[in-house]
Amino acid sequence: MNAMTTFTIKSLRANKVRTLVTIAGVVLAAALLTAVLTSYTSLQAMLYEAETRIAGTWMAEVQGDDFDGLAAQAQEAQAAGQVNDVAYLRDAGFGELTEQQQNSFGRYLRLADFSGDIETLCSLRPSEGRLPEKAGEIMLFDTWRTAGDGVEVGDTITVPVGERVAVLAPGRTGSMTHGEVPASGGFVGGMEAAEDEIAEGTVLDSSIGYLDAALDGGIFNEELRVTGERTYTVVGFYDNIPYVASHGYGMTAFTCDSPDDELTGLNRAYVTMAGVDSTAAVEQRIEEAFPDRYAELHMGLLRYMGVRTDGAIWDTFFNIAAVLAVVIIVACVSLIYNAFAISVAERTGQFGLLASVGASRRQLRRAVALEALIVAAIGVPLGLVVGIGGCAVTFAALGPSLATIFGAAEVGFNLSVAPWALAVAAGLTVATVLFSVFVPAWRASRVNVIDALRGNQSARASKRGAARAARAANPAKLWRGRGIAGRVFGMGGLLARINEKRGASKGMVASVSLALAIVLLMTAGSLSTFLGTLTKVAGGPVDAGDVGVVAMFSDDTVPGGDGTEGADAAGNAPGAEGADAGAAGVDASAQANGDSLTLEAVVEARNARFAEEAAVYGKAWEVLKTTPDAEPVGWRLDGGVSLIVPEAMVGDAFKADGALHGGQMADGSFAVMGSVVYLEDAAFDRCVADAGLNPADFRDPTEPRALGVGKAYGNNGAVYELLDVLTATGTVQALTAGLCEGEVVSGFAVAYEADGANGAGFDFVPYVFEPDGADGGMTRNLDPADVETATTPVEVVAVLDEAPELVGMYGESVQLIVPMSLAATHSLGIIDPTFRASFDAPEGRSGEVGDDLVNAAGTFFHDEAPFEVAFLAMNDYAGDVASNQTLAMVVNVFCLLFTVILALIAMANVFNTVTNGLILRRREFAVMRSVGLSNRQFRAMIVDECVAWCARGLVPGVLLSLLVSWLLWVAVSGSLSGLSFMVPWAYVALAFAMTAAAVGISVAYGMHRCKADNVVEALRMDSV
């Protein structure tokens, strides 16, 4: 051990406190980096696990028409080590389904014959029963068990099986290539799709999605050419839909060992491989092993495997993690740098002494570097342990909630420590330490021996300072130009200003650490704000009760018609448009009443239909109330209405551009897409009574009266929040029907017309559905001038500040509440209202009770309702609330931890730099005090300097933190549109306050140290 090493170790030992503080800084830095990286690897591991659970471990899917060729290539590739495992899925025809079955299972029963470890590779796991093991056995999707008559394990099913054949749509000619065919529900990998030509009569394999010219804009429809019939024994069901079972034309049923003549169409090989690190490498392997075959990559899995994806779409989380990692690294560099810089600066004298006895600059540099390495050698391993330990504790506490949030509850969020992560954390910390000592070491090695020995701190003045000093030599102007500082802080302020102008360091270190403190605190603040918003918005408005049943009838069936298919539609919701889509039915019934269709007849038919539906729902409510454990809360019907609202009643929200759906028409009143809630009479009467009105006033069928809700959710241009939609009482007009040259208007949209019939402004645009036979249908706009419109006046008697809970709280536009009894006479233009019944359920059982309710409703509608059910579903509000609360808790804990850690770093840094900055100058202070600087003047001087540091630190700090906030916003807004960038002012204030407090405490401590230092002692610090 040479002399310098001995010296280094001795000096580390001699300065225990300083050494420990430095080591603590290194530990903290290493721990934080480890924690960030470990969180990342753990999350990645969890998402990977979850992805394999959901979609399987396959990395690429290779397709081919010739199974033998494909299998031969796969075997060869396995032998060559190019791929590891292989599983196959072969098209085994398409089963024909009845119309009723199609509602539940899709267009066809796709039959797929598997071989290989399909369970692991493709995540095809039976939820009940087992996988098929021999020919003639089949595994079906779970809805076969639950829907309709139900199939059980052990049953046999017989299905007509055939080929899908392309048929030109009426009036179309020509052909198209596979590439033009809409994707089959999977995703397109890196390779080009095979360009198979499709013409009239082409047999379609499973890679081609359902052809419907009306829907996909192509020229082909398709039909099933049945070639035979097959009988299978059901051996199992699966209930999660892995990628391999998800296709646009229907649910897949799995078989195995089918006879070769049944296996026609496309064959797919699912492969895994080892030792690939990019998607390009995966592609290349596939191209080598399976030349010229079409393949798709399992991008979802590859991303979580750490396999680089080209132009990868980073998830919000990874963006946030990246921003945080950068912030933490900067914080750690600053912490360690300061610790070393100060420790070296404090020992300038020592280095002078060493130099005076012959230590070379190189030796001095190495002494400092050695010191750094010793500190790192102790600090880094400790930091790794602390980081992993911290993660383990945090994950143990938050893991289950985190896993739930990421949709991987079965997998769980477990600690996953990657060696590379530890290496990176250790490497980064050591690099940080070395970087942090380089500058101080360089400085130490350049210490002027004599100056160091004399403790001469002449280097404190900068070159420019000397020039300034020279200019200030005019005796007549001595101590002039005090400025504001001089006036406020007197002589002390003036000295501070001179120090600031002429000093070499100018308290730069302090300013930098102050700026950093602001950045750190604001980063934490922004994160909390954005994540908080995220959870809040994700929470959304919540309905009354723990569970809700939502239902809607479809208008395809004329009242009194056959309604046997009703209940089967459960869980197969086509969306809200279903109501409008079927409007033709009611209106057709209106037409059937007479030869010439009148507006009155349409309105009358709609009212009658509405009343009938309301009566059915009323009975359904009575039935549902008897469900065990379901505590009835209330029920309502609601639907969208087109309203003309006088300007005097409209809130600001409609006056702002694009905030809500609606706007001012040319005549000054507003065209608004609103909604009407028909509330059961008892609940309605309570609302009315609460508003101080008489319920009896709302019962007159000739004069519909309503309560209005004053506020609604909308985007005010910055955030999603409650806006004013209705401010005054008055009478609005509901558009109840429209007739255009004998054609019934399906509905009214609101649009801005720059040159409409009535001038510039918003207006109602009547439209009709094109009866195309297709599911969704398309609309054709009509000229408002040609349309005869019926309206119903509704008097809004009171505007409620708060929407009643039973109404489902706030809507997204004008909301009117009317009593259910009004449903007997007025539809207000609503064709098929949405039925919403709310119930309370015993804690934790909301899901089960919800299922029971839906089943009861399904049975009732099936047996009793004269309408076809378009939509029947259950909302587990209690479950949603619980999971939202979990999310909020996780986010809050995470933000709190992060804020506390960053605040600690920031404060430690400020404290370190400020106190040391003062302590290093204590000799100078002693000189000033010995010539008569009073305590008051001393304080004024220091306070003035601090103000200057703060001012210099705050401006760049705030600018930098705005940048970081913005980056975080970019990261978060990726998953949440409508979140506008906002400065977290509360946290800005907090950051200022905390920084100011830290400076205050540091200064107080520093001054205390300087004062406690006897002037005599301080002056004596002449030598080492």
Place this chain on the structure above:
Amino acid sequence: MDILTVSHLTKIYGEGEAATRALDDVSFSVTEGEFVAIVGSSGSGKSTLLHLIGGVDRPTSGHVLLNGADVYARSDEELAVFRRREVGLVYQFYNLVPVLNVVENMTLPVALDGRTVNQDRLGGLLDRLGLRGREGHLPRQLSGGQQQRVAIGRALMNAPAVVLADEPTGNLDTANSREIMQLLRDSNRDFGQTMVVITHDEEIALAADRIIAVEDGRIVRDERIRR
């Protein structure tokens, strides 16, 4: 007339067994215009004595009367004012404020007192100290001897009751030492400035009117030099 009276001054550093009696019941007086040299070996307590007279430290017991007023009857704030006006301190290592130039360092006590600088006195001192042309220099731009002359200028600027110098030549070569001693001597003679100088340089001591020898915190010798 006695301008400075030190009576029964005792200073103990530390406590218990570690207690060091730096000054032990020291008493003496200095008359106005006197040039006193305090000599003694290292650790004899002479610097402690000087700091106690200068009001930068507080005695364990005893009194210091300057211009008839008890120095340590003052509060800290008053003591600061006292140091500005009544005392001029000169140290071995100059102790100039690094960011202040020559004239600012010299006039710092006046400025701290909030008074206007007497331009005649400043000009006179600059001439006498040979610092003309260096008014705007920072301490690090000056030689050791020049820095010490600035420190002396600072001490004299206020025409204090007493100038206290602690080894003012301890850090200088022989030529500079002589020059500094001459300056102190001249100031004493020309301005009638009372001086108390600590030194262990016999030659310098001999330039004084009176030599007080301190050993182990006590005065062992107090003699006037007759010229």
